[in-house]
Amino acid sequence: GAGVSQSPRYKVAKRGQDVALRCDPISGHVSLFWYQQALGQGPEFLTYFQNEAQLDKSGLPSDRFFAERPEGSVSTLKIQRTQQEDSAVYLCASSTIEIQGPSPLHFGNGTRLTVT
Amino acid sequence: GIQVEQSPPDLILQEGANSTLRCNFSDSVNNLQWFHQNPWGQLINLFYIPSGTKQNGRLSATTVATERYSLLYISSSQTTDSGVYFCAVERNTDKLIFGTGTRLQVFP
Numbered sequence: 001g002a003g004v005s006q007s008p009r010y011k012v013a014k015r016g017q018d019v020a021l022r023c024d025p026i027s028g029h030v031s032l033f034w035y036q037q038a039l040g041q042g043p044e045f046l047t048y049f050q051n052e053a054q055l056d057k058s059g060l061p062s063d064r065f066f067a068e069r070p071e072g073s074v075s076t077l078k079i080q081r082t083q084q085e086d087s088a089v090y091l092c093a094s095s096t097i098e099i100q101g102p103s104p105l106h107f108g109n110g111t112r113l114t115v116t
Numbered sequence: 117g118i119q120v121e122q123s124p125p126d127l128i129l130q131e132g133a134n135s136t137l138r139c140n141f142s143d144s145v146n147n148l149q150w151f152h153q154n155p156w157g158q159l160i161n162l163f164y165i166p167s168g169t170k171q172n173g174r175l176s177a178t179t180v181a182t183e184r185y186s187l188l189y190i191s192s193s194q195t196t197d198s199g200v201y202f203c204a205v206e207r208n209t210d211k212l213i214f215g216t217g218t219r220l221q222v223f224p
Contacts, residue, residue, distance in 0.1 A: 033211070042202050042214035043159070056211060089157060105149060105204075105212060107159035 002026075004108035006092050012114045013082045021077045021111045025094030032075050033105070034067055035091040043091055049075060050097070082115045089113070118143045120215035122203055127220045129193050137188040137218045139203030147206035148179050150188050153217075154199045162188070162201075193222045 005024040013019050025032050031050055035043035036059075045059040051072035060067070064083075069075040079086055089110040095103045119142040129135055141148075150162040163170050163177040165186065170177055174193075179186040190197055200219050204212040 031210070042204075042217050044214070045211040048210050050210075056209070059211070091159065093159075104161045104164040106161060107151075109156075109158055112157075 004092055004094055004106055006090075006108035006111050008111060009109065010112050010114075012116060015084060015115055016081055018078065018080045019082055019113065021079075021090050021092075021113070023075045023077070023092030023108060025073065025075070025092070026106055028096070029094035029106075030072075030097045031095045032069060033093045033095075034075070034077050035093065035107075036061075037089045037091055037110070039088075046077070046090075079113075082113075084115050087113055087115045118145065118205055118207055118213050120203060120205055120213055122201075122215040122218050124218060125216065127218055129220065129222045131194060131222055131224050133193050133222075134189070134191045135193060135220070137190070137201050137203075137220075139186040139188070139205075139215055141184050141186075141203075141205050143207055144181065144184070145205040145207045147212065148186055149204050149212065150177055150186070151202045151204065152197075152199050153202060159202070190220075193220075195222045195224055198222050 007022045034046040037043040047067045048056040049069045064080045066078045089112050091110045093105045093107045121140045123138045148166045152160045165177045165179045167181045174191045176189045200217045203215040
């Protein structure tokens with residue numbers, strides 16, 4: 001597609017429910033990132049994939065958070081047993097890999113998760 | 117880890133005014149990007165600028181890597197420029213670290 005697509009756009013979950021957030025990166029983009037953005041703050045890194053390999057998951061806040069990208073394209077961020085502190089906007093971004101170094105990051109519109 | 121500080125935290129302008137936003141970072145970086153987050157939450161990449169100067173219409177950016185800062189210039193501001201501007205840096209880790217942001221409001 002033309003840009004990074006995320007779904008759902010909004011998600012309301014009751015505390016304790018599991019949720020799954022989807023990201024469709026730009027076609028051909030090798031790198032995929034998940035970020036979490038709390039209200040009034042900058043995005044914070046969660047995890048990074050290069051194709052299907054999860055190369056960095058150091059930002060995942062707990063073992064309730066799990067991400068996958070099994071075929072190197074679409075990615076899913078799953079949060080188990082949601083807590084109120086998980087309420088935030090979850091942003092997905094993708095980029096190419098250039099020989100000369102990093103390349104610009106392109107973000108989706110995000111999924112706003114509210115845990116009640 | 118790298119610390120990224122942006123100033124000013126808030127900026128209010130009248131349409132047509134010029135402004136300069138600053139990003140300071142605490143260590144050398146190999147990647148620096150400026151983003152604009154519009155009032156609907158969409159993050160748009162403005163510049164990939166680890167060093168040097170780039171211009172795109174009314175926006176330009178300069179990064180002085182040796183002195184660990186970057187500047188974003190907005191000329192002849194418009195109401196559509198409103199939103200939050202983020203600077204983000206990376207040092208050999210593949211993950212961008214975002215600054216605290218500058219919230220810009222442009223009034224007609």
